Amino acid sequence: MATRPHLRPSPGSIPTSPGVYRFRDEHGRVIYVGKAKNLRSRLSSYFQDFAGLHPRTQTMVSTAADVDWTVVGTEVEALQLEYSWIKEYDPRFNVRYRDDKSYPYLAITVGEEFPRVQVMRGAKRKGVRYFGPYSHAWAIRETVDLLLRVFPVRTCSAGVFRSARSSGRPCLLGYIEKCSAPCVGRVDAGEHRRLAEDFAAFMAGDSSRFIRGLEQEMREAATAQEYERAARLRDDIQALRTALEKQAVVLGEATDCDVIAFAEDQLEAAAQVFYVRGGRVRGQRGWVVDKVEDVGTGALVERFLAQTYGGIGPENGNGSAIPREVLVSAPPDDRDAVTAWLGELRGTNVDVRVPQRGDKKTLMETVRKNAEQALARHKTQRAGDLTTRSRALGEIQEALGLDEAPLRIECFDVSNLMAEHVVASMVVFEDGLARKPEYRRFSIRGLSRGNNEQNDVASMHEVIKRRFTRYLEESQRHGELGRMGEDLHGDGEDTAESAAQGATGGEPPEPGGTAGSSEARTAPAKFAYPPNLVVVDGGRPQADAAQRALDDLGIDDVVVCGLAKRLEEVWLPGEDDPVILPRTGEGLYLLQRVRDEAHRFALAYHRQKRAKALTGSALDEVPGLGPTRRGALLKHFGSVKRLASATAQEIAEVPGIGDRTAESILALLNRDNRGNDTTGSSAGDGRDSGAPATKPGPVDGADEKQGGRPGGE
Numbered sequence: 001m002a003t004r005p006h007l008r009p010s011p012g013s014i015p016t017s018p019g020v021y022r023f024r025d026e027h028g029r030v031i032y033v034g035k036a037k038n039l040r041s042r043l044s045s046y047f048q049d050f051a052g053l054h055p056r057t058q059t060m061v062s063t064a065a066d067v068d069w070t071v072v073g074t075e076v077e078a079l080q081l082e083y084s085w086i087k088e089y090d091p092r093f094n095v096r097y098r099d100d101k102s103y104p105y106l107a108i109t110v111g112e113e114f115p116r117v118q119v120m121r122g123a124k125r126k127g128v129r130y131f132g133p134y135s136h137a138w139a140i141r142e143t144v145d146l147l148l149r150v151f152p153v154r155t156c157s158a159g160v161f162r163s164a165r166s167s168g169r170p171c172l173l174g175y176i177e178k179c180s181a182p183c184v185g186r187v188d189a190g191e192h193r194r195l196a197e198d199f200a201a202f203m204a205g206d207s208s209r210f211i212r213g214l215e216q217e218m219r220e221a222a223t224a225q226e227y228e229r230a231a232r233l234r235d236d237i238q239a240l241r242t243a244l245e246k247q248a249v250v251l252g253e254a255t256d257c258d259v260i261a262f263a264e265d266q267l268e269a270a271a272q273v274f275y276v277r278g279g280r281v282r283g284q285r286g287w288v289v290d291k292v293e294d295v296g297t298g299a300l301v302e303r304f305l306a307q308t309y310g311g312i313g314p315e316n317g318n319g320s321a322i323p324r325e326v327l328v329s330a331p332p333d334d335r336d337a338v339t340a341w342l343g344e345l346r347g348t349n350v351d352v353r354v355p356q357r358g359d360k361k362t363l364m365e366t367v368r369k370n371a372e373q374a375l376a377r378h379k380t381q382r383a384g385d386l387t388t389r390s391r392a393l394g395e396i397q398e399a400l401g402l403d404e405a406p407l408r409i410e411c412f413d414v415s416n417l418m419a420e421h422v423v424a425s426m427v428v429f430e431d432g433l434a435r436k437p438e439y440r441r442f443s444i445r446g447l448s449r450g451n452n453e454q455n456d457v458a459s460m461h462e463v464i465k466r467r468f469t470r471y472l473e474e475s476q477r478h479g480e481l482g483r484m485g486e487d488l489h490g491d492g493e494d495t496a497e498s499a500a501q502g503a504t505g506g507e508p509p510e511p512g513g514t515a516g517s518s519e520a521r522t523a524p525a526k527f528a529y530p531p532n533l534v535v536v537d538g539g540r541p542q543a544d545a546a547q548r549a550l551d552d553l554g555i556d557d558v559v560v561c562g563l564a565k566r567l568e569e570v571w572l573p574g575e576d577d578p579v580i581l582p583r584t585g586e587g588l589y590l591l592q593r594v595r596d597e598a599h600r601f602a603l604a605y606h607r608q609k610r611a612k613a614l615t616g617s618a619l620d621e622v623p624g625l626g627p628t629r630r631g632a633l634l635k636h637f638g639s640v641k642r643l644a645s646a647t648a649q650e651i652a653e654v655p656g657i658g659d660r661t662a663e664s665i666l667a668l669l670n671r672d673n674r675g676n677d678t679t680g681s682s683a684g685d686g687r688d689s690g691a692p693a694t695k696p697g698p699v700d701g702a703d704e705k706q707g708g709r710p711g712g713e
Contacts, residue, residue: 007047007061007064007065007066007067008047009043009067014039014040014043014044014069015039015040015069015071016038016039016040016041017038017039017071017072018035018036018037018038018039018071018072018073018074018075018077018078019035019036019039019069019070019071019072019078020033020034020035020036020069020070020072020078020081020082020085021033021034021035021036021039021042021043021067021068021069021070022067022068022069022085022089022091023060023061023064023066023067023091023093024064024065024066024067024068025063025064025065026065028066029089030085030089030091031060031063031064031091031092031093032060032064032091032093032094033082033085033086033089033091033094034082035075035078035079035081035082036078037075037078037334039069039071043067043069046061047061057093058567059093059583060093074337075334075336075337076337076340076341076344078337079306079334079337079338079341080341082306083306083307083310086306086307087310094303095289095290095295095300095303104119104120104121104137104140105119105120105121105130105131105140105283106119106120106130106131106140106143106144106203107119107120107128107129107130107131108128108129108131108153108196108199108200109127109128110127110128110129110196110197110200111126111127111128112127113189114154114161114182114183114189114192114193115153115154115192115193115196116153116154116155116156117144117153117154117155117196117199118155119137119140119141129200129321130321131200131203131204131282131283145178146239146240146242147199147202147203147239147240148173148178148179149178149235149236149239150202150210150214150236150239150240151195151196151198151199151202152173152177152178152179152180152195153179153180153192153195153196153199154179154180154182154183154192155173155179156171156173156179156183161183164181164183164184165183165184168184169184170183170184170186171183174186180192180195198210202240203282204277204278210240211237211240211241214233214236214237214240215237217233218230218233218234218237221233251276251279251359251360251363254278254279255276255278255279255325256276256277256278256323256324256325257276257323257324257325257326257327257360258273258274258275258276258323258325258326258327259273259274259276259327259360259363259364259367260272260273260301260304260305260326260327260328260329260367261328261329261364261367261368261370261371262297262300262301262304262329262330262368262371263368263371263372263374263375264297264300264375265375265596268288268289268290268375268378268379269288269289269300269375270286270287270288270289270371270372270374270375270378271286271287271288271289271300271304271371272284272285272286272367272368272370272371272374273285273286273308273367274363274366274367276323276363277323284370286370286371286374287304288374288375288378290584296333297329297330298330298331298332298333299332299333301328301329301330301331301332301333302332302333302334302338305326305328305332305338305342305352306338306341309321309322309342309345310345322342322345322346322350323350324346324348324349324350324351325350325351325353326342326350326351326352326353327353327354327355327360327363327364328352328353328354329354329364329367329368330354331352331353331354332352335352338352339351339352379593388586389431389432389433389586389590390405390432391586391587392432392585392586392587392589392590393405393406393407393431393432393587393590394587395581395582395585395586395587395588396533396581396587396590396591399570399579399581399587400533400559400561400570400572400579402532402533402559404532405532406531406532406533406559407430407431407532408428408429408430408529408530408531408532408533409428409429409430409531409532409533409534409535409594410426410427410428410429410467410531410533410534410535411426411427411429411534411535411536411537411594411595411597411598412424412425412426412460412463412464412467412534412535412536412537412546412598413425413536413537413595413598413599413601413602414444414456414459414460414463414537414602415599415602415603415605415606416444416455416456416459416606421606421609422443422444422445422455422459422606423441423442423443423444423602423605423606423609424441424442424444424459424460424463424602425439425440425441425442425598425599425601425602425605426439426440426441426442426463426467426598427439427594427597427598427601428531429590429593429594429597432590434597438529439601440467441601441602441605442463442466442467443609444459444462444463456538456541456542457538457541457542457544457545458545460536460538460542460545460546460549461545461546461548461549462549464534464536464545464546464549464550465549465552465553468549468550468553468555468558469553471529471530471555472553472555530555530557530558531558532558532559533558533559533560533561534546534550534558534559534560534561535561535562535563535591535594535595535598536560536561536562536563537562537563537565537595537598537599538562538563538564539562539564539569539571539578540562540571540573540575540578542562543560543561543562543571543572543573544573544574546560546562546573547560547573547574560572560573561579563591563592563595564578565595568581568583568588568592570588570591622661622664622665622668623664624661625661625665628656629654629656629657629661632654632655632656632657633651633654633657633665636654640669643665643669644666644669644670646666647666648662648663648666649662651665651666
């Protein structure tokens with residue numbers, strides 16, 4: 001895959017002005033629309049370093065056959081034109097927000113002669129005022145039923161309205177006074193429209209005005225001894241208050257704002273919005289978006305605001321749907337242009353900002369938590385669907401040419417920092433789901449400082465060899481125990497006592513074994529289960545290293561592949577070209593989940609070991625050396641290992657450390673090293689620090705069950 005040479009415009013032909021550009025494919029279809037403050041700088045970035053582009057952007061540039069642009073006067077005009085072109089062309093490489101579910105709205109058809117109140121879903125229409133969204137349609141109907149006592153607006157369909165007008169008889173709601181019955185002329189069009197406008201004003205947050213007015217009428221009716229009318233007004237007031245009580249009060253009564261927060265990972269992002277009107281949460285809505293470009297949170301916010309508010313404007317009577325204040329979890333990339341554009345759509349100024357303190361910041365944290373939960377729920381639903389998992393395993397089987405679907409996948413990742421505290425992780429997915437109790441962690445030793453790429457390859461070779469050596473040993477041991485049980489119990493009766501006797505005198509249990517447990521001897525150990533597919537985090541070098549380790553052990557029934565993070569390519573050992581899985585396919589999504597989980601687990605273990613090296617060191621035993629001076633030493637030298645290799649004079653240069661203390665530190669560290677370094681091992685680890693051992697060492701944490709939150713960060 002490479003960029004097309006003829007696609008790049010000639011040098012100097014691109015203006016430096018603000019503008020909007022379009023990439024087209026060979027059929028002339030627009031596949032991407034973008035805006036830029038400086039067109040030359042932005043477009044040049046697509047062609048200067050093709051290998052460094054986001055994988056999705058690489059695909060877009062490779063697919064494109066032409067690029068053109070339009071110069072505009074200001075950044076606000078660029079934002080407007082970009083929105084218009086995205087709506088017109090619907091380019092497949094632009095970020096597209098989709099609802100995480102279908103939300104119902106309370107809608108008032110203000111564009112009709114006799115406005116109607118109803119429940120609406122889907123795309124917003126011109127000439128309709130929307131309130132919400134609500135979590136359930138029944139919540140809207142409850143609210144409408146309460147408000148119709150005070151604002152008897154038409155709720156019937158067009159067919160029912162025409163039938164009542166032709167027959168001269170209103171529907172049931174007209175008889176029970178929950179509709180003003182404009183169909184039979186009880187009120188004219190102007191009076192009915194005023195009722196609809198009052199209904200909309202109450203829903204928009206102007207509630208206290210109507211309650212105060214009804215209270216005044218109730219007092220006047222009581223004074224005039226019109227008790228029946230006063231009782232009806234009392235019930236109307238209670239209905240309005242009940243409708244208000246269904247909406248939580250979160251901010252001051254005069255506050256109108258939308259609160260928008262994002263949660264994201266490398267592949268997807270979730271957006272949540274709380275609509276606050278009159279200080280109350282009037283509705284909530286969520287979106288999920290695939291990250292088809294290499295965009296940050298600021299760009300996601302900017303495009304979200306454009307797609308959410310772009311179709312709202314004074315010309316269709318919906319400008320007031322944009323609140324005076326928009327609170328976001330991160331500022332949009334071009335905040336000034338976005339603020340100016342929204343101000344034009346609303347007709348007055350709009351403040352777009354990140355709340356820094358007080359109730360608004362607290363509310364933002366609540367919205368952010370909802371976004372995080374929505375993203376987690378979306379991923380869980382996608383991963384938990386049996387049909388989706390089956391399709392993912394089928395896609396992997398077809399792409400890699402496997403004889404059967406990889407029902408058990410093991411993924412390995414290496415984490416290190418300049419060859420210090422090098423660790424590796426093994427995560428297990430069975431039938432597309434994580435098997436966290438079978439996660440394992442490894443400590444890698446014997447690496448030299450310097451070439452991180454060579455260290456990663458050597459580490460991957462070591463950890464694969466250690467894991468499958470254990471597989472061979474445990475499989476052999478399990479077979480021997482099974483035959484021993486048959487010899488001892490020829491009659492077919494097996495008891496826990498006899499199984500324990502048959503196992504005595506054998507090799508000591510490996511770390512993670514349960515000596516004396518009949519269950520441990522009647523079932524294979526965890527490492528005795530072979531995977532169908534081994535995935536390593538990395539490209540061809542890591543895949544080749546893993547394959548060499550399996551070849552050294554004579555294992556030929558396990559398939560190996562590497563998943564390169566930069567381009568999301570799947571590499572098979574010995575192949576010159578990678579396997580490209582569809583970017584939006586379930587197969588690649590499953591491999592990415594497996595790889596990301598292995599990376600998270602390895603990183604958590606690496607951080608744990610690094611923190612342990614910094615806090616649980618031999619420096620605690622130095623007399624008179626408190627936490628402050630210990631921290632200063634570790635900050636100055638970076639690790640206990642480097643501190644041990646320093647001279648007393650270098651240690652004494654650290655503020656607060658005198659010559660005598662430096663000598664005590666050095667003497668203590670040298671004593672510990674002599675006590676541990678009896679076979680040429682590195683200081684403090686007591687293990688061979690040469691080339692990776694042919695017989696694997698113990699697996700760190702092999703006995704540890706990782707079921708709850710494996711290595712949680």
